[in-house]
Amino acid sequence: MSVKLPIYFDNHATTPVDPRVLDAMLPYFGPKFGNAASRNHSFGWAGEEAVENARAQVASLIGATPKEIIFTSGATESDNLMIKGVAEMYREKGNHIITQAIEHKAVLDTCKRLEKYGYEVTYLPVQKDGRVDPEEVRKAIKPTTILITVMYANNEIGVINPIQEIGKIAKEHGIIFAVDGVQAVGKIPVDVQKDNIDLLAISAHKIYGPKGVGALYVRRRNPRVQLSAVIDGGGHERGMRSGTLNVPGIVGLGKACEVAQQEMAEESKKMLGLRERLRKGLEARLDEVFINGSMEHRLPNNLNMSFAYVEGESLLMGINDIAVSSGSACTSATLEPSYVLKALGVGEDLAHTSIRFGLGRFNTEEEVDYVVDKMVQVVSKLRELSPLYEMAKEGIDISKVKWQTA
Amino acid sequence: MAYSDKVVEHYNNPRNVGSLPKEDPNVGTGLVGAPECGDVMKLQMKINPDTRVIEEAKFKTFGCGSAIASSSLATEWVKGKTVDEALAIKNTDIVRELALPPVKIHCSVLAEDAIKAAIGDWKKKHNIEVPASEKPSH
Numbered sequence: 001m002s003v004k005l006p007i008y009f010d011n012h013a014t015t016p017v018d019p020r021v022l023d024a025m026l027p028y029f030g031p032k033f034g035n036a037a038s039r040n041h042s043f044g045w046a047g048e049e050a051v052e053n054a055r056a057q058v059a060s061l062i063g064a065t066p067k068e069i070i071f072t073s074g075a076t077e078s079d080n081l082m083i084k085g086v087a088e089m090y091r092e093k094g095n096h097i098i099t100q101a102i103e104h105k106a107v108l109d110t111c112k113r114l115e116k117y118g119y120e121v122t123y124l125p126v127q128k129d130g131r132v133d134p135e136e137v138r139k140a141i142k143p144t145t146i147l148i149t150v151m152y153a154n155n156e157i158g159v160i161n162p163i164q165e166i167g168k169i170a171k172e173h174g175i176i177f178a179v180d181g182v183q184a185v186g187k188i189p190v191d192v193q194k195d196n197i198d199l200l201a202i203s204a205h206k207i208y209g210p211k212g213v214g215a216l217y218v219r220r221r222n223p224r225v226q227l228s229a230v231i232d233g234g235g236h237e238r239g240m241r242s243g244t245l246n247v248p249g250i251v252g253l254g255k256a257c258e259v260a261q262q263e264m265a266e267e268s269k270k271m272l273g274l275r276e277r278l279r280k281g282l283e284a285r286l287d288e289v290f291i292n293g294s295m296e297h298r299l300p301n302n303l304n305m306s307f308a309y310v311e312g313e314s315l316l317m318g319i320n321d322i323a324v325s326s327g328s329a330c331t332s333a334t335l336e337p338s339y340v341l342k343a344l345g346v347g348e349d350l351a352h353t354s355i356r357f358g359l360g361r362f363n364t365e366e367e368v369d370y371v372v373d374k375m376v377q378v379v380s381k382l383r384e385l386s387p388l389y390e391m392a393k394e395g396i397d398i399s400k401v402k403w404q405t406a
Numbered sequence: 407m408a409y410s411d412k413v414v415e416h417y418n419n420p421r422n423v424g425s426l427p428k429e430d431p432n433v434g435t436g437l438v439g440a441p442e443c444g445d446v447m448k449l450q451m452k453i454n455p456d457t458r459v460i461e462e463a464k465f466k467t468f469g470c471g472s473a474i475a476s477s478s479l480a481t482e483w484v485k486g487k488t489v490d491e492a493l494a495i496k497n498t499d500i501v502r503e504l505a506l507p508p509v510k511i512h513c514s515v516l517a518e519d520a521i522k523a524a525i526g527d528w529k530k531k532h533n534i535e536v537p538a539s540e541k542p543s544h
């Protein structure tokens with residue numbers, strides 16, 4: 001059976017919209033165009049009803065109540081709102097925030113901005129497997145700590161943090177716990193009660209919904225979390241996020257959450273099957289490949305692998321009918337290799353050779369087999385071309401060579 | 407990032423891939439770059455000591471497509487040239503030929519350095535002085 005090219009294995013970056021999600025959205029681009037805030041006619045009522053339905057769908061997926069969900073333009077906004085909103089609201093209580101080294105830039109750069117405004121931020125290191133040690137969190141707590149923010153699962157290496165334990169520590173100390181849930185929600189069970197989460201950022205387009213819409217869970221009871229708004233205006237979303245609601249987008253997010261909840265058990269089994277097929281296929285046929293991050297605590301759809309002696313961008317060039325991403329400097333705008341892999345202690349030489357595979361709902365075994373064949377073929381060709389592979393085969397320790405660096 | 411047709415062509419069909427015996431007195435070896443920078447080039451040339459003509463050139467490169475293309479092109483260009491002619495190849499010539507974008511200029515610099523390093527190694531083997539201008543810039 002032949003596969004349709006190109007193959008999309010970059011589902012941590014974004015996912016295609018599920019046809020069921022699209023169908024649910026379409027009426028809201030057409031006859032049901034009303035403003036959900038219009039309280040005095042049927043157009044507005046239809047919009048409002050759709051939004052409230054979506055709120056319930058999102059809440060149900062994460063064990064929340066509908067009133068605890070507010071809609072945003074996406075997870076970057078949700079991350080900004082949960083961090084800046086707490087920082088401003090609880091400024092009199094303290095100015096210390098705890099986060100960790102391999103958060104998404106939407107969290108790290110938000111924290112960096114707050115540092116400019118007089119907040120103190122602790123960036124915890126991660127362990128070799130990419131996870132945060134809850135005890136490190138406990139040790140970092142000060143009397144002035146007002147917020148702990150740790151991502152549920154990492155977007156590059158797919159490693160899942162001990163969220164429940166960290167949440168418990170936060171609760172014991174009466175500190176608000178905010179979680180970037182973008183990669184985890186809809187993929188693995190996330191429950192704001194069990195996991196002791198006070199704020200949770202969600203994105204639609206990572207779970208087969210549309211781009212430009214997200215949500216923020218804001219705990220209302222035990223404790224009731226208050227946020228200062230980042231965007232002021234008409235007082236929508238209980239004053240926490242003004243702006244006319246993106247009704248079609250919100251409907252799409254709701255539907256995406258509903259589908260994810262219904263199919264999660266089966267889908268995660270399928271993802272794990274495909275991921276293991278990919279991993280085993282590559283490991284069986286290539287030497288000197290290394291997995292970055294914990295294999296035990298990992299999203300079922302993620303594989304992040306370094307192919308020693310083969311530079312990532314040249315590898316991507318050779319597999320141009322497969323969409324994946326690389327931690328190589330040459331593929332980023334900054335010309336720096338991945339800060340995530342660096343934080344794990346992966347040497348820069350290996351960081352340059354890493355590939356992130358992100359499997360998704362619409363991938364197949366045939367696609368995995370094609371990717372394995374193609375990877376083996378291109379890695380082998382590039383190793384023939386690699387002076388480092390030749391040196392390693394001659395028994396030279398690459399790390400001991402005195403390189404002329406600029 | 408979009409690659410120029412010439413970069414893609416060299417990447418798909420790299421010229422003169424391989425190694426020459428580095429102990430051979432007529433072979434000069436240049437190894438430049440560093441793995442942690444994401445680029446390492448090995449360029450080797452077999453040089454006739456009487457005519458100073460580069461009779462053979464081989465390369466191996468760890469690096470992006472532009473680095474592979476730059477070194478592949480370098481082997482093509484130096485073959486048949488005299489040592490002095492080869493030393494006259496500038497990185498800007500490589501940039502022009504391969505239509506490299508600004509972020510890839512370092513690949514061409516590395517290729518120029520590899521040429522200088524390989525010839526420098528050969529000169530050292532023949533006790534020929536290497537002037538500062540012929541030393542790799544990195």
